[in-house]
Amino acid sequence: MSSLLVLGGARSGKSHYAQHRAEALPGALVYLATAQAFDEEMRERIALHRGERGPRWSTVEAPLELAKAISAFSWPDTVVLVDCLTLWASNLLLAEQDVEAATQALIRAVAMAGGPVILVANEVGLGIVPDNALARRFRDIAGRMNQALAQAADGVVFVAAGLPLALK
């Protein structure tokens, strides 16, 4: 089935745009959230976002095992939205897992998915070179992941100020 990658900066409206695209499709809607509720503030924020998405959506937390979650929740009559891949890469790094291998597994899961999959990721490489080495390393990892995802996706959209620009 078809896949769409939605790229954008922080507060670019990329998540909102991706949800809008998902809701325009028929069928059930599954939101695969990569955010983890470490504390009370985060739990409240996640609950708020969940409420904003409305009753058509089911939410599943998948901070690490994204490929498995896509395989489990994708069906011909279901749209899966993953938000967001950059946070997932960060979670993988914290768990000392290999982002490149996980990205390849994710791409295979998307290719085998029963229904449409929409992926959201951050563009983080358009600022000045970061001072600290960890931020530089993460920028490299996130950029390489975005390239791999974009190559595999059927469609790629860049969102700025809530407005989409088709890249593919």
Next chain:
Amino acid sequence: MSSLLVLGGARSGKSHYAQHRAEALPGALVYLATAQAFDEEMRERIALHRGERGPRWSTVEAPLELAKAISAFSWPDTVVLVDCLTLWASNLLLAEQDVEAATQALIRAVAMAGGPVILVANEVGLGIVPDNALARRFRDIAGRMNQALAQAADGVVFVAAGLPLALK
């Protein structure tokens, strides 16, 4: 009347492009500057920019009261250029004012404007997540403002290396 939002990074040529678009229109040209001259260096820089804009332009400083300034200076035969909104948001924060409410007031003033209004804003969300919390908060505020402005504007252009890309 019509409104245009010009988005771009630092030194992307967005201000120059916006001035060019304003000068292509007939009528008087009003430059609403949100920059404040806190010291001598800043005063010199502002005077230099003013000189570069040439004699067709009038310059009005509006670091905070932008909606009022647009209402006061916009006429059917006048083009108003606001440069830049991101600095304005920063000024509002320093003055402990509500950026979201002020943005809504600005959008209403633009909608009611007698003549064309061109707005310039910075895209700041495409780098790595900033280390300090204030920068992260400002990035969120600026991004949300850009989304609201883009939704309301008749046209939106993204400028990179001096070249425009139509978003809307």
Next chain:
Amino acid sequence: MSSLLVLGGARSGKSHYAQHRAEALPGALVYLATAQAFDEEMRERIALHRGERGPRWSTVEAPLELAKAISAFSWPDTVVLVDCLTLWASNLLLAEQDVEAATQALIRAVAMAGGPVILVANEVGLGIVPDNALARRFRDIAGRMNQALAQAADGVVFVAAGLPLALK
């Protein structure tokens, strides 16, 4: 002859895209590298990249004297690829040379080149304002250089996640 400027963020796939464009043209391929091998790690990395480019390419190091190198290596049957201009600007600053004057000399050399020239540069102005003054100054210099290069180039492409977007 024709010139192409390829802009993009860190790990955006801009170098790969530029090489792909060069390889699509007939003739010999010259890679003008602005990176300098200061230490063993850097030497290994440069050797690795050189190997990846394959046997059609010749590599010439030109950390500072880019205009001269373009004049020397550009011929009607040769494609010259310069990667990257942002690092070159950084090298010039470290050597206390005038980036603006050097950029103008570079633009003249490209205009006089015997064959096609492809230039790669980083977009660095789309993040939050950097904390330190040197980073802010470099961001201004790199942005102004990109504007000058884009104005002079026959074609300009922005690359995100490996995908090109025509700006000119």
